[in-house]
Amino acid sequence: MDQETKRRFMERIEEKSAGLPWYVVEYIDKRKRMLSPASLLNYCHDYIIFFDWILAEGFYNGNRKDIPLHILEKLTRQQVEDFLSFLEFKLQNSDLTINRKLSALKSLFHYLQNIAETQELEPYLNRNVMAKIELNNVKEDQETIANRMEGKILRGDEYELFRQFVAHDYGEINKDNKKLFNFHQRNCERDTAIISLILGSGLRLSEIVGLDVDDIDFQKFTARVIRKGNKEQFVYFSEQAMIDLQEYIRIRSSRYELDKNFRPLFVAAPMGPKGTTRRLTARSVEKLVEKYAKAFGKPALSVHKLRHSFATRYQMENNDIPKLRRQLGHTSVQTTMIYTHLTNTELKDAVKKMDERKNDVDDE
Known part of the structure; x- marks a missing residue:
């Protein structure tokens, strides 16, 4: 913060x-x-x-x-x-x-x-x-919590589909609505960078809105955040998040009419008679995620569910609870263990596909 x-x-x-x-x-x-x-x-x-x-x-x-x-x-x-x-x-x-x-x-x-x-x-x-x-x-045990999350997070190809929807498709489907289209054109790089950063790092809402430009290390792919308990930590994020952040940084100063000394990373458009630019608030980020999620057809998506989406994908691809715990900033490993249950469906499907391939070989 x-x-x-x-x-x-x-x-x-x-x-x-x-x-x-x-x-x-x-x-x-x-x-x-x-x-x-x-x-x-x-x-x-x-x-x-x-x-x-x-x-x-x-x-x-x-x-x-x-x-x-x-x-x-x-x-x-x-x-x-x-x-x-x-x-x-x-x-x-x-x-x-x-x-x-x-x-x-x-x-x-x-x-x-x-x-x-x-x-x-x-x-x-x-x-x-x-x-x-x-x-x-x-x-509620961990599996019950995991089952409740099921269907409310992004899976498989949905990660990139949702990112692409925010970056481009939302504007296309609202071409006939001048107000929505123009608002999207103005903010699509910023909104894409926010979505991409959450999906590529699992950062909390408070950590996202609290970021300053100086907190991003473009060489090491890390963001400096203050986690719960006022603990400083450098959190890694994905290459795609870096690409989207760099695109946003490229247009940030001119698009939002910023003074070169204005350090908050994610900003709102100038408002008021003096055209004052300000740091994007947590509620504003919640609302923009709600807007895109509803239009995308997954209205249950939220900032927290995007964080869950990252964690589920990370655990599925890496199967490393200690590293995931550090990435998410959990104090208790039991909280992180939820994601082992969330990946059970993917594991079941993987085994099912193995059986199907075996049957195909047997048939030959």
């Missing part, structure tokens, strides 16, 4: 935390060195939902930021279970989302009970109700 993006995240974190109790603000401040800005912002959203629920339930009459510590200490296990039911049925959160929000609360309560202390060396909380609450048992 570049400094400008990080600055914007921190501004939003400060804005959100300003409406939270002082002890939550203290906790967030302590976590800045250990969590990414994106994770901290998610924590702020989760805490706002929790403390607003406390007010809605009438456990405290006043402002959210004034909720005292003793309110948390007096919460019963049943009341917390009611909050989780609120997340599930009122907000329609999935088990995974509820687990994430519950983990954020567990982390906060753990800090208040076991780490933070008053001037009298007493903990902020003597009783931690969140320690009594278990996370949801999400009953």
